[in-house]
Amino acid sequence: MAFILLIFFSATLSAQNSEPVEMADLFYREGKIYLVIAIVSIVFGGMALYLFLMDRKITRIEKKINDKYV
Amino acid sequence: MKNWWKILGVLLVLYSIIGGFLIPVPAVNRVSESIRNLYFHVPMWFAMIVLATISVIYSVIALSKSSEDADIKSSQSASAAIPFALIGLITGSIWAKFTWGNFWTNDPKLNGVAASLLIYLAYFVLRSSIADEQKKARISSIYNIFAYVMMIVFILIIPRFVDSLHPGNGGNMAFGKYDLDNNMRTVFYPACIGWILMGVWFTEIRVRTEKLKRKYLYGND
Numbered sequence: 001m002a003f004i005l006l007i008f009f010s011a012t013l014s015a016q017n018s019e020p021v022e023m024a025d026l027f028y029r030e031g032k033i034y035l036v037i038a039i040v041s042i043v044f045g046g047m048a049l050y051l052f053l054m055d056r057k058i059t060r061i062e063k064k065i066n067d068k069y070v
Numbered sequence: 071m072k073n074w075w076k077i078l079g080v081l082l083v084l085y086s087i088i089g090g091f092l093i094p095v096p097a098v099n100r101v102s103e104s105i106r107n108l109y110f111h112v113p114m115w116f117a118m119i120v121l122a123t124i125s126v127i128y129s130v131i132a133l134s135k136s137s138e139d140a141d142i143k144s145s146q147s148a149s150a151a152i153p154f155a156l157i158g159l160i161t162g163s164i165w166a167k168f169t170w171g172n173f174w175t176n177d178p179k180l181n182g183v184a185a186s187l188l189i190y191l192a193y194f195v196l197r198s199s200i201a202d203e204q205k206k207a208r209i210s211s212i213y214n215i216f217a218y219v220m221m222i223v224f225i226l227i228i229p230r231f232v233d234s235l236h237p238g239n240g241g242n243m244a245f246g247k248y249d250l251d252n253n254m255r256t257v258f259y260p261a262c263i264g265w266i267l268m269g270v271w272f273t274e275i276r277v278r279t280e281k282l283k284r285k286y287l288y289g290n291d
Contacts, residue, residue, distance in 0.1 A: 021097035037091050041084060048080045051271065055076070058278050065285055 076271045082264025086113075089257040096251050100169055107165050108254065113262045114158035115225075117269040121151035122190075124273070126218040129211035141207035142284075144214060145197060146276035148190060150269055155187050170235055178232045182224030189217045 027033065090109040098105055128144035131137060162180070163173045174180065193213055200206040229236065 021099050021102060023097050024103045033091050037088055040087050040091075044083060044087060045080075048083075051275075052076075055073075055271075055275060058275060058282070061282060062278065065282060069285060069289065 075267055079264050079267025079271060082260045083268060084264075086110075086257050086261030086264060090261070093253055093257055095254060104165060104168055105254075107161065109257050109261045111158060111161040111165060112258070113265040114154045114161065116262045117265040118151045118154040118158065120266045121147045121154065121269050121273060122218055122221060124270075125151065126214055129214040129218075132207055133211045136204070136207075138203065138207065141211065142280050143273070143277055144211060146280055147273045148193060148214065149276055150272040152187070152190065153272075154265075154269060155183065155190075159183060159187070175235065177234050177236055179225060179229040179234060179236045182228060186217075186221040186224050189220055193217050 086109050090106050095103070095105050125144050125148040128140045128147065132140035132144055159180075166175060167173045193210060196213055197206055197210045200209060
């Protein structure tokens, strides 16, 4: 009976990956992730701002051309 | 304010950047923290497919109504889809180097995307080879429809039938291999919507610029 139980438990254990997956826990604990977030946000935010300025420039050209050709 | 959706797109992407790095992710073997690439690599493809779909819909409209406006929207949305495809390929390639060991593998989805990209680039070559605007619109719209069908077959249908390393193949589209947990969904879905809105914004700017160009060159006709 004990032998059957032992086989049963060892079968469930073998289905698991026993080595822990290495994540960047130390990096996060040191708070360095906020630097990464800040940089990526600034890069993207800067590009979004540029896009917005280009959009506005086109709007002004559209107004000008519509006045001229309408 | 009629540009609310543009600001929403920017905010959603910004949220996906912040949440993408802060919100905890499941610890998956070999992929580790790079699973966060999901928030940036995959939305590129969703945006590309949405833009290609917009393009083919306007192609059909351009054919049925002989509409120059629809042709402009069709060609410019296809143009806007290309950078998403390129960035998707580059980010996927770098991710593959880290997780699969190679920048490129003989994988059906990768090859399918490369083939679809070439098919759409041929669409632009076709357009530039025809001088007359109406003929250009008609012929390239027909080609666009075929290009779209081929793309759907290559990247959405065939990969499902073939074994591959690529997450999502062999199971459902929702990246089953990575166990997309509920935490990741809270970042992933807004990221997709945000980048789709950004792609539509790119398209809108291209459409407006093209219309201005035509008005300037041909006058108000």
